[in-house]
Amino acid sequence: MTKKDKAFWPTTHALDAAADQAARAIPPVWPLASSVAVNPYLGQASETLAMVGARLERISGQPVTMPRSWYQQKIASGTINDADLADALAIAPGGRRPANVAALKAAAQVVPPARRAVPTIADLAAAASGIDWPGLIAERFGAWAGGYFDEGQALWAAPRGYGAYAAWRAVATHDLTPEIIGLSGFAAHVSQAPERAADALADAVQQLGLPAAASETYFHQMLMSLSGWSQYARYLLWQAELVGKSDATITDFLSIRLVWETALYNRYAAQIADAWRDAVTVHAAPLAPDADHVVNAILQEAADRAAQRGLAQILSASETNVLTARPALQAAFCIDVRSEVYRRALEAVNPTIQTLGFAGFFGLTASHRRFASDVHELRLPVLLNPGLTTTSGGPADAANDQSSRYKARATRAWG
Structure with missing residues (x-):
């Protein structure tokens, strides 16, 4: 890093840590062949719902709760009911929460202004x-x-053996x-960007000031702008860490996205420099939920x-459709949310x-x-690693x- 860069980033390790933090804020997504439901807020599991609302509102403009x-x-x-509201209010952190249930109900009647990222x-x-x-x-x-993630679908596969940043750079230098x-x-x-992803990241933060x-919310925003590709890259990191390894694909993605940002900034700096400085100021401000975020979180808790x-009432009620005779068909399904639709459909067709x-x-x-x-x-199970190969x-x-x-x-290629 240069002296100017160090004014923003005290050490290279700090930049690497910020990139890693942004990567872990992204939830992984499994490929269709082994699809599994993932909590979309997995990367924010340690935060309150109000804080997550403030975070995602800043970087995406999207709420995390239902409309008022x-x-x-x-x-x-x-x-x-009032008991639900009172219980939710009682466990909410102090500060910006309504004073009582009546105040919470009044707040629920107020539609907050639309927020923009x-x-x-x-x-x-x-x-x-x-x-x-x-x-x-x-x-x-x-x-x-x-093409980079092709697993046999393409007739002409992309070259292997390169990291994501290097592979993208080789293609982008010829993309007109x-x-x-x-x-x-x-x-x-x-072509003039650094050859290593980490160096490209350091170069970008210097160029953009x-x-x-x-970095916390800006880097997260950059990865979110790549949609499902960032989630798949996060899955690769997840899988690598299961066997004690690592994977740099998602942080390479961050460097790629920032190369785009620097290219656009260089092109339009005269028109957007002031607005960009304002955006940086907002990103640098401490992240904290406001009164609307707190009310939304309390209402969701209720x-x-x-x-x-x-x-609980449904589960505690006595079962009315209990088979007393031998069933016409008994079918066992894997315990998986995807099988529920088949189970209920079968039972609805014939009691x-x-x-x-x-x-x-899985034997x-x-x-x-x-x-x-x-x-x-x-x-x-998709969260585990195979113990053997068959x-x-x-021979x-x-x-x-x-x-x-x-x-x-x-x-397949020629028919």
Whole structure:
């Protein structure tokens, strides 16, 4: 780092730590082959709902709770009662919370003003030029990432052996689309960017005058702007850490996104410099929930308590549809939320059908490759690692297996 850079960042380690913190704020998403439900607020599990509301409002402009009108209807109908509101109010942190249930009900009647996210440089450049730069970034990044993460779907696979930043840089230096749209010199800008992702990140924060205090929400915002690609990269880090390793894909993504920001800033600095300084000031301000965030969190807590109370009543009620005779069909399903729709549908079709939940389908935690397949199927719970690897056939079938794979690829390519 240069002396100027150190005025913003005391050590290189501080910058690396900020990038890592932003990466862990992103929830992982599993591929469709092993899809699993993930809490979208996994990266904010240690924070209160009010704080999460303040955080995500700053970086995305989106609320984390329902509209006030939804809570108003629940209160008016009696679904949320005074006891729910009182209990939620009692456990809320002091400070900005309403004084009593009556004040909370009054606050629920007030619709807070719409909030906007702090603009990125891409947003500011779009406003200055009339060009949808955020949309173009998403499109060009997605086009590259689709090839980079290919697992056999593409007929012409992207080269392997490069980290995400290096692979993107090799492609972006020849991508003329941004220049055609209006970002002149983009390919040269990427070519002149540092070769290492960490150096590119340090270079970007210096160019943009970004202090360490602003990095927490700005870096998070940058990764969120890449949508599901950041979540998939977070999944790769999750998987690597399961076996004691690491993966730099998601922090490489942060460097990539910041190279776009610096390119746009250099192009439109004359029009957006003041607005960008204002944005940095907002990002650098301490993050704290305001009164609206606190009220929203309390109302959501009351709604949760009402739902829990209703569920407890259902579970405590005696079961009315108890089979006394041998069921016409008894089917056991994996304990998984995705199986519930099938279980309920079967039981609704015929009351003599009984379904059960079972958690013992995984006898062996194996990674299996079928004959003539390039795909290793993980036949175990998705949060675990395989303990062994199996294949269809044995050593004597290896030559035939390879030949069949080549023939399948040729057929797919040429018909």
